[in-house]
Amino acid sequence: MKRILTAEQMKKCDSYTIETVGIPSRELMQRAADAAFREIMSSGLDLTKVLCICGTGNNGGDGLAVAMLLHESGVKTEFFVCGDVSRMTEECAYRYDVLKKEGVNEQTELELAGVTLVVDGLLGIGITGDVRDEAADVIDLVAASGVPVAALDIPSGVNADTGGIMGRALTAQLTIAFARLKAGHLLYPGRKNCGRTMVADIGIGEDGISDDALIMELAEIQDIKKLIPHRDPHSHKGTYGRVLTVAGSEGMCGAAYFSALASYRSGAGLVEVFTPKANLPIIQTRLPEAIVTGWADNAAVILSERLKAADSCVIGPGLGKGSNAAELVKVALVSDLPLVADADALNLIAECDELKGKLRMRTAPTVITPHAAEMSRLCGVSISDVLHDPVKISTDFSKEYGVVCVMKNSATVVAMNDRVFINNTGSSALAKGGSGDVLTGIIGAFLAAGKDALTSATAGVYIHGLSGELAAEELSEYSVLATDTADHIGKAIKKIMQK
Known part of the structure; x- marks a missing residue:
């Protein structure tokens, strides 16, 4: 049986791995980026020009870390940050600084002309309300462009617990789920937005939720x-x-x-x-x-x-x-x-x-x-x-x-x-x-x-x-x-x- 997690359960597992197992948050983010990079490189998607669209949370940090790996591999890569850079999480800010030092091109205004793949690190699994403001505009622009999307953890705008669409959502050709499947990968309508879903093992166990009453599983x-x-x-x-x-x-x-x-x-x-x-x-x-x-x-x-x-x-x-x-x-x-x-x-x-x-x-x-x-x-x-x-x-x-x-x-x-x-x-x-x-x-x-x-x-x-x-x-x-x-x-x- 494959365990399926809620967003809150995933958060608990993350925290347990960092605080009790002793794996630093930065290392977990790097593992997630490495796994996503491998899946993207072997996906068959057109990598002529890749744009990583990132929020200011840790999902954005994942996207920025993937951008660095793509750049280092020789893929023409740019990144765009949606939100206030000064409000980035610590790990996201660290990845942002690395990209800036390495001279990876940052778009200050979203430009999709010539882009053959969007890497979605905008929102992740933590959203609970409808997508609004700049994030909503970004999703609308990407959706209207028809550019293929590879989503990190879950397509932005999909509720990780219910599969519901939070006002609007990206539709991905490939989704790389970190550590475990979430219910939103399997439940409709969000399941359609995920495209082909791959689960990336990044070394996070389930000990952090051993006392949780809810146990969701996928029977194979x-x-x-x-x-x-x-x-x-x-x-x-x-x-x-x-x-x-x-x-x-x-x-x-x-x-x-x-x-x-x-x-x-x-x-x-x-x-x-x-x-x-x-x-x-x-x-x-x-x-x-x-x-x-x-x-x-x-x-x-x-x-x-x-x-x-x-x-x-x-x-x-x-x-x-x-x-x-x-x-x-x-x-x-x-x-x-x-x-x-x-x-x-x-x-x-x-x-x-x-x-x-x-x-x-x-x-x-x-x-x-x-x-x-x-x-x-x-x-x-x-x-x-x-x-x-x-x-x-x-x-x-x-x-x-x-x-x-x-x-x-x-x-x-x-x-x-x-x-x-x-x-x-x-x-x-x-x-x-x-x-x-x-x-x-x-x-x-x-x-x-x-x-x-x-x-x-x-x-x-x-x-x-x-x-x-x-x-x-x-x-x-x-x-x-x-x-x-x-x-x-x-x-x-x-x-x-x-x-």
Whole structure:
């Protein structure tokens, strides 16, 4: 797992390294500059004329140190300082003096004519408010010029904790992240501004944040391999669990099919679909492997009985909000089965204090998989508030309700209390109806196989995204359907297990 840091955590790690480990700040800045210089030189970017744009803080010092290295290597290099030179930090001022003594050309007015690459050392990871004044003007001029950008740590104007754009931001072709990834490198929209992101090891450890509650990580393919349920040659269908999929409404049976298919593709031994009787012929035709239980009257009573035979339950896809739906959700919530709640199950919970109470009282493993609109209803906030800081809203909800929250988005966040995974698989191919239903089926299968909620959600989200990527390789991002994503789960798992 790769640790992801907030700006404050990075600051603590810096301080610990300087004050306790004993590595001077100047040495750390030089290491950062050396790493950035190597990445820039090997990037393939046009280095005919490089302009290093620097602020007056330590990110500016990084930029000035890079300018010195470029100059020494023979690259035509100039630098521009945005802000009052007299207010530079000590390390930034030191680098500025070195450049002046060496005769490196300083632009006193920003001039981008002939520049083939801008090195962005303007703001760094510490900004908390919108970019203003001269810095805003500089960003606008660089953006309008179309000159490629290599960003130091993070593109100026991108919030390192949320990925939000602080009024305006540079868009880089290359970003060199110092020491660790920050959440803003992975969360949209800032992720788009980062371009290709490289992490530079500059000798800063994590001892300075050993007491921090928040732990964010990026799960990589070799990590996911360890999370997938083991297949034993001496096993049977009961070994891998039985998923009960409570899904579909009259005229809406597709969601039930997508979820059930995904559970089977993810290794479930048995999948039972609990759906209105009108859907039976279609489900039985499309997925003959499934057990299908239809209901018309007494749905809640029948569901109570069917839950006794299951190892996990998925509820919500295509369920609708009809007369029986809320009662079905209540029955599922009061059961002691591992549960995945999605779609209309979440919408019903959002509308009903009793169901919220049942969710809060659950002791069995529980995963919710809302998209931004569903999360806004659950939390009673706007969609923009949800998207502004998905990590915080997911961790807050998880703590309040005792669930694993899978906040679906272009970069999905999986949160259990203060433990967070940010997913980096997937593509626009998954922006199709039914994709979320496929995800519920994967998670439900892993829960049925005995995996815990956080493991099931983290592995499920990764596999779901990778399945969409593999389907898009064959069909294009335009043409992938939910069934295609489900049908590529096997290829995704195979790719993971071969690592």
